[in-house]
Amino acid sequence: MSVHRKLVLDEVRKYHQDTQGDGVFVPGTTEIWPSGAVLDEDDRIALVEAALEMRIAAGRSSRKFESSFARKMKRRKAHLTNSGSSANLLATTALTSHLLEDRRLRPGDEVITVAAGFPTTVNPILQNGLIPVFVDVELGTYNTTADRVAQAIGPKTRAIIIAHALGNPFEVAEIAQLAVDHDLFLIEDNCDAVGSTYDGKLTGTFGELTTVSFYPAHHLTMGEGGCVLTADLALARIVESLRDWGRDCWCEPGESDKCLKRFKYQMGTLPAGYDHKYIFSHVGYNLKATDLQAALGLTQLAKLDDFVEARKRNWRRLRDGLDGVPHLLLPEATPRSDPSWFGFVLTVSPDAPFKRAELVDFLEGRKIGTRRLFAGNLTRHPAYIDQPHRVVGNLDNSDIITEQTFWVGVYPGLTDEMLDYVISSVKEFVEARG
Structure with a gap:
């Protein structure tokens, strides 16, 4: 660590300590927030350290967070996004990919979800030309049941997308089995439920895809941010392509020729040898997060x-x-x-x-x-x-x-x-x- 960098970080620690309140709770005066980020000295240092290194795009911290979070959540792959809402959009859109061939979702297909939820669980269904099928929930748990989902399955049903309500798991093992029995995709919106378990198994590990949010209200925060996780490497590749402009190449920005055949592809009606870094296999987005966010996420993940x-x-x-x-x-x-x-x-x-x-x-x-x-x-x-x-x-x-x-x-x-x-x-x- 350089002398200047150490001086800056030492001053950041002092600044953090100097700006902390006395912590005295005054009933009726002190705000009791319903949600919020819990940020400490290490979080502040992580943000400043990333800024000092000018890591302004996705890079080393992003990759480290993705691999660490995937291990923590017991999934093979995690892809950071700029929000939990974007994570839901990517997860749903991934199921429409041509790479899934006959299994892909198409406009007019039905997706079962709940009426008592957050809009961004449902919006990607409509944004992809799919039809939401709404079912009710139970009072007390505020989740739907496997019986309700089973009754909603019809000839056009192709997927189930449900959030674990306020961290409380829905009957995810039973609903996952319904998905298997009827050849349906299951997406778990796990944005409110990181660390929850059902039958001793982490939520987010039952479906093909799961989503997480890192907005300050959630279990971990990056300020903004989200993540799509999966154990299916083919789906992970689709998610990555959709997140990164729809490109076919998997090199990080600033990298080239990781596949050792950058100029040897022939895809679509492009000329043979067209630069793989600029071949697009999906109609995608740019929904990436930054290393500043990921640096904060890493210190949060430790807690x-x-x-x-x-x-x-x-x-x-x-x-x-x-x-x-x-x-x-x-x-x-x-x-x-x-x-x-x-x-x-x-x-x-x-x-x-x-x-x-x-x-x-x-x-x-x-x-x-x-x-x-x-x-x-x-x-x-x-x-x-x-x-x-x-x-x-x-x-x-x-x-x-x-x-x-x-x-x-x-x-x-x-x-x-x-x-x-x-x-x-x-x-x-x-x-x-x-």
């Missing part, structure tokens, strides 16, 4: 196990503290699962002597941040009303979620004192309303 345990611990403290409070449906883990929780979800009973909005306003007035369970019933939003789709069964629970449900935080930045204040505030409100 993942601690983050997961903190989320579980915080969720359990809220669950135990609010147990027995009337008029509130408390969350439940899906049977046979061990969730790495994203949030603590509450549903106000329809016959409660207060409205969800009243409880939310009370909590927000005490600086306790709340969030809706994302879109509620997506089919009721203006963006989707006129979009082609099919609904199987009713969406009654998704409608209840739209009207009655919200969640509060469990992320690792919350202290026991903060969580106890959330508990006492909810109890105080409910008791005052009878």
Whole structure:
């Protein structure tokens, strides 16, 4: 390490230490965020170090993160993207690739998903000319069931794309078996559930493809960023091509001739020997991340196990503290699962002597941040009303979620004192309303 670099990094450490607050929690004044990044001195150093080296595009840190994260998530390949939403777009679009031949998804094919979710799980279905088939979820777990998915399978069904709700796994082993039995693709949106398990197996390891987000609200953060993971090397190659402009070449920018036949290809109707670095086999995008993001991701990844345990611990403290409070449906883990929780979800009973909005306003007035369970019933939003789709069964629970449900935080930045204040505030409100 050069003398100048060491001086800069030493000053960065001092700066970090000098800018940390006193950590004193003041009830009703200190913000209790529902989600957020937990960043320490090592994270700040990693960002500055990458900046000093001017690693402004994807490079060494990106490749190291991809290989490390793939090992951690027990997949063969991981490809970084600029967001979790882009990861979902790439995963879905990969299933339309001509390289999959007869198995490829084509416009008009149906994809089963849930109505009570986040738009970017569903948007890539529509963006690829596919038809979403919406099913309802269970209250309490806020996930759909294998039975609902089975009832939705029709002659045009070709894939299933579902997110693990707020870190709580859906019945992924059973749904993965349905996919096998009916020759369907399964994409797991694992953006909220990194570290969750079902039947002792990590979520994100049941389907052909899985996606992750590194937005600050999630288990790990790069500021922005996401990832597509798979155990299928052919699908991984398709994802990489689509992410990197659609090109056929797999050399990194600045590299050449890793295949040792850069000028020996003949593809499409191009002349023989056309430069492989500029042959495009997919209609792709540029959805890459940068080394600055990856450098932060590497220091965050070292803390993942601690983050997961903190989320579980915080969720359990809220669950135990609010147990027995009337008029509130408390969350439940899906049977046979061990969730790495994203949030603590509450549903106000329809016959409660207060409205969800009243409880939310009370909590927000005490600086306790709340969030809706994302879109509620997506089919009721203006963006989707006129979009082609099919609904199987009713969406009654998704409608209840739209009207009655919200969640509060469990992320690792919350202290026991903060969580106890959330508990006492909810109890105080409910008791005052009878």
